[in-house]
Amino acid sequence: MLNSQSTDILRPTDVKELSVIVSDFLKGSPSVIPKSYSLEIAPYLLARANKLKLSDLNKKGNQLLSTIRFSLGTSSNKDGDARQSAFGLRFTPLNKGDARFDTKFKNDVGAILEERQNLDSRAVEIYIREGGLPPGDSVTNAIREKRIQSILDSLSSQAGLVNDKLNSLREKYKKDNWNSKKMDFAVALMLSSPDSLAKNAKVNKFSAWGTYAFPIKSWGQGLLGAVASTNKLDSLFTDLEDPVNINTKSFALSARLYFGVNRLKGFFECQGKTSTQVYTLKGVKNKEDNLSALLNLGGELNINSSMWLEFNTGLSFTDQKHSPHSKLVGGFNLRFAIPEKFNF
Numbered sequence: 012m013l014n015s016q017s018t019d020i021l022r023p024t025d026v027k028e029l030s031v032i033v034s035d036f037l038k039g040s041p042s043v044i045p046k047s048y049s050l051e052i053a054p055y056l057l058a059r060a061n062k063l064k065l066s067d068l069n070k071k072g073n074q075l076l077s078t079i080r081f082s083l084g085t086s087s088n089k090d091g092d093a094r095q096s097a098f099g100l101r102f103t104p105l106n107k108g109d110a111r112f113d114t115k116f117k118n119d120v121g122a123i124l125e126e127r128q129n130l131d132s133r134a135v136e137i138y139i140r141e142g143g144l145p146p147g148d149s150v151t152n153a154i155r156e157k158r159i160q161s162i163l164d165s166l167s168s169q170a171g172l173v174n175d176k177l178n179s180l181r182e183k184y185k186k187d188n189w190n191s192k193k194m195d196f197a198v199a200l201m202l203s204s205p206d207s208l209a210k211n212a213k214v215n216k217f218s219a220w221g222t223y224a225f226p227i228k229s230w231g232q233g234l235l236g237a238v239a240s241t242n243k244l245d246s247l248f249t250d251l252e253d254p255v256n257i258n259t260k261s262f263a264l265s266a267r268l269y270f271g272v273n274r275l276k277g278f279f280e281c282q283g284k285t286s287t288q289v290y291t292l293k294g295v296k297n298k299e300d301n302l303s304a305l306l307n308l309g310g311e312l313n314i315n316s317s318m319w320l321e322f323n324t325g326l327s328f329t330d331q332k333h334s335p336h337s338k339l340v341g342g343f344n345l346r347f348a349i350p351e352k353f354n355f
Contacts, residue, residue, distance in 0.1 A: 108191030
């Protein structure tokens with residue numbers, strides 16, 4: 012939406028309570044300072060953090076409600092002058108890789124939790140049984156305490172193994188379902204200002220996305236995406252001295268192939284885009300149709316449970332009426348989310 016990416020595809024992602032993306036590291040000077048920031052919030056999950064139960068998500072409508080995210084993004088040009096802000100809404104009606112709604116996974120977790128509960132019950136029984144025995148001499152008491160401690164240590168060790176089993180189950184689920192079927196939709200509005208003054212900001216762009224993701228055996232995932240946009244500009248946003256109004260409508264289709272594993276994967280992408288630009292200059296109305304294409308290579312690295320690194324490079328082709336050209340494109344982004352074990 013903020014033109015911070017060379018591609019228009021909407022990448023399906025797992026729903027997080029809160030996530031942040033910083034991008035455009037390679038634009039402007041110095042190149043290590045990002046020029047674009049965005050924040051995405053899942054209000055239902057964030058409002059019920061540490062209180063949400065699986066039974067709540069099983070209620071009618073709550074499954075879709077839990078996937079709704081609102082986003083806010085901002086960016087500046089390479090000189091830090093013109094500003095853009097975007098406000099978006101996103102939801103995921105289909106996600107076969109969401110463990111919260113996977114019956115088999117929930118049953119497996121339930122069995123492990125029952126095993127842990129049985130261990131806790133045994134520990135309580137030992138306390139009650141041994142505590143109810145009449146006191147003996149010092150030697151008898153010492154032997155009894157040693158026996159109790161030995162049993163409790165054994166139960167504690169078994170409980171640790173059960174916790175490890177639960178963590179292993181979660182990690183295995185992520186590895187096995189990273190490329191599962193997903194479907195994402197999103198809409199967004201963009202406000203632009205020719206300077207840093209809020210009073211000059213105008214709503215000048217609207218976009219709508221849809222993406223379907225599907226597995227390719229165990230090693231890959233395919234993405235098919237579409238986006239439609241309408242964009243309006245006037246003289247404040249151009250270098251032209253004469254008054255001008257520019258209306259642009261565009262539509263893009265994208266296909267991306269991921270290959271790898273959950274923590275590290277590469278991708279190849281191609282995109283075709285058509286746009287129609289209608290502009291009025293000096294009272295004369297003109298129309299121009301343009302075609303463009305993109306070939307893109309990149310990768311994603313999951314550094315830890317809360318941080319991802321994304322990078323890409325590619326070649327963009329534009330068949331403009333007056334100036335057909337091609338250019339190299341690229342990007343480097345960091346994505347952060349609330350850690351899985353974080354407590355509010």
